[in-house]
Amino acid sequence: MDQGAGAGAGPQRARGRLGAPSSGTRAPGTPWARFSAWLECVCVVTFDLELGQALELVYPSDFQLTDKEKSSICYLSFPDSHSGCLGDTQFSFRIRQCGGQRRPGHAGEKRSDSGAPTSLQREPAHYFGYVYFRQVKDSSVKRGYFQKALLGLVAPEFFDKLAPCLEAVCNEIDQWPVPAPGQTLSLPVMGVVLQVHIPSRADAPEPGPPEQSSHETLLPAPVVLPSVHELDLFRCFRSVLAHVQLLWELMLLGEPLLVLAPSPAVSSEMVLALTSCLRPLKFCCDYRPYFTIHDSEFKEFTTRTQAPPNVVLGVTNPFFIKTLQHWPHILRVGEPKMSGDLPKQVKLKKPSRLKTLDTKPGLYTAYTAHLHRDKTLLRRLLKGLQKKRPSDVQTAVLRRHLLELTQSFIIPLVRPARGGGAGSGCDPDSLPSCPQEHYMASLMPLQKGIVPWKTPPQIRPFRQDDFLRSLERTGPQLTCVLKGDWLGLYRRFFKSPHFDGWYRQRHREMTQKLEALHLEAICEANIEIWMKDKSEVEVVDLILKLRERLVRAQGHQLPVKEATLKRARLYIDTAIGSLPKDLQAVLCPP
Numbered sequence: 001m002d003q004g005a006g007a008g009a010g011p012q013r014a015r016g017r018l019g020a021p022s023s024g025t026r027a028p029g030t031p032w033a034r035f036s037a038w039l040e041c042v043c044v045v046t047f048d049l050e051l052g053q054a055l056e057l058v059y060p061s062d063f064q065l066t067d068k069e070k071s072s073i074c075y076l077s078f079p080d081s082h083s084g085c086l087g088d089t090q091f092s093f094r095i096r097q098c099g100g101q102r103r104p105g106h107a108g109e110k111r112s113d114s115g116a117p118t119s120l121q122r123e124p125a126h127y128f129g130y131v132y133f134r135q136v137k138d139s140s141v142k143r144g145y146f147q148k149a150l151l152g153l154v155a156p157e158f159f160d161k162l163a164p165c166l167e168a169v170c171n172e173i174d175q176w177p178v179p180a181p182g183q184t185l186s187l188p189v190m191g192v193v194l195q196v197h198i199p200s201r202a203d204a205p206e207p208g209p210p211e212q213s214s215h216e217t218l219l220p221a222p223v224v225l226p227s228v229h230e231l232d233l234f235r236c237f238r239s240v241l242a243h244v245q246l247l248w249e250l251m252l253l254g255e256p257l258l259v260l261a262p263s264p265a266v267s268s269e270m271v272l273a274l275t276s277c278l279r280p281l282k283f284c285c286d287y288r289p290y291f292t293i294h295d296s297e298f299k300e301f302t303t304r305t306q307a308p309p310n311v312v313l314g315v316t317n318p319f320f321i322k323t324l325q326h327w328p329h330i331l332r333v334g335e336p337k338m339s340g341d342l343p344k345q346v347k348l349k350k351p352s353r354l355k356t357l358d359t360k361p362g363l364y365t366a367y368t369a370h371l372h373r374d375k376t377l378l379r380r381l382l383k384g385l386q387k388k389r390p391s392d393v394q395t396a397v398l399r400r401h402l403l404e405l406t407q408s409f410i411i412p413l414v415r416p417a418r419g420g421g422a423g424s425g426c427d428p429d430s431l432p433s434c435p436q437e438h439y440m441a442s443l444m445p446l447q448k449g450i451v452p453w454k455t456p457p458q459i460r461p462f463r464q465d466d467f468l469r470s471l472e473r474t475g476p477q478l479t480c481v482l483k484g485d486w487l488g489l490y491r492r493f494f495k496s497p498h499f500d501g502w503y504r505q506r507h508r509e510m511t512q513k514l515e516a517l518h519l520e521a522i523c524e525a526n527i528e529i530w531m532k533d534k535s536e537v538e539v540v541d542l543i544l545k546l547r548e549r550l551v552r553a554q555g556h557q558l559p560v561k562e563a564t565l566k567r568a569r570l571y572i573d574t575a576i577g578s579l580p581k582d583l584q585a586v587l588c589p590p
Contacts, residue, residue: 054074089132237273253493370488409476450517
């Protein structure tokens, strides 16, 4: 079993998230430090007739998992008994860490995160698991099956060579360079070369295949791996193409959604496809690509004493339909079916038509979409299917539509700032990340109000009514042809976890920008003139503040140029040199 930061985030992550979350990353120079930059560990789970699912092996062996985490991994590494998966199956899951963040990340890890797209940055509170499950007939076992789950890439070799193969692969991974945003790496393993591109905030929203570097001609032919976050979106959505925009709205608003699928593979792919619809916005709600009744959070998610949580839940057991009948949105997908040359579309149905275990495929919801359906998109996709257009081209069409829809929704929040706000420079991650232009930049104090020796002015509060009044002249109608109740959609968005997450991230970036500008203002001033009439307490206070800003800037938490950092260090030395010897000894310990 492979876990994206708990029991192995393996090479399948190529062109995707940087081994999220970072909780288990080890300090540089310690054993398995490079290994843990890519994945936390690999688990082997087997089925024991006496004990049931059992964790047979964890590698590296010193990786610590709680009993609750081990139990979740064991159950989630096996398809539900209703799935009937014979042969090899690959799927993914996501679980909550029981002990919180285990170890603080080192500077290299923070640097990687700061350069990664917001939607793909590490999560400190969850583990991602990627499963390779094998079930084959075995007459020597009473139940007739031999079952194990393991990391997809090495699983076929492992089933033949067992533990020595796993140890060899992990040692190879431990020789890989640390992933750095924007780089294309060639990673040798098991006699092949995995070519992976680590996404950067500077990348275009839809980057092309990674280019091969010149030294690759000396290595075996590279295998370019797709990311688990770059799914075949058209294949995932082929039965719900008529409802893609409605599903996009449900994701944007953070609505609870149950996805009932025939297998863990279909379940996990559908959930990941849904949560990727909002890019470049980060999906801020909980989501579980595959979830079972044995999960430790089963009671939390199925209680009727409170409103359903903001979570997208992927399941395969029809029992959940009965248990979660009170949920407002349920998507049941079956095995792919065709209607002539076209995929059969699931129907939109009222929740009152939900029955128990015999519920037919469909989207059961009382939600009315705010935006009118884009019939042109549907016709284009279906026409492409009739003409046998490659699935990756169909996916590109669908991905581009969703990207433009999200950006059109965000553009009113990114109108040019009035009055010359303090922001400068534009983060190319996405429109919402552009501190020079987004709506919140109008809340920034003027740069002339930032003076060296005073506390920087505060960011003004975000006022929803002021923003909504601006929609008539700066609304999404400027970039999107879709008609509908955009105003109502924004009002509901403001109540969602995604607005809260977006606002917190932007406010944090603006605060860091203010601190950086204040540090620059200090470093451009004459510190010797300032110190002439200042007390020792005031000088010491300045030294401590400069040091704190310096530490944050060196940790890539403040956008500060290297020249400013050098000047700050010089100012610290100058200020310390002006103090009595006893104070200098305290501030400059040996």
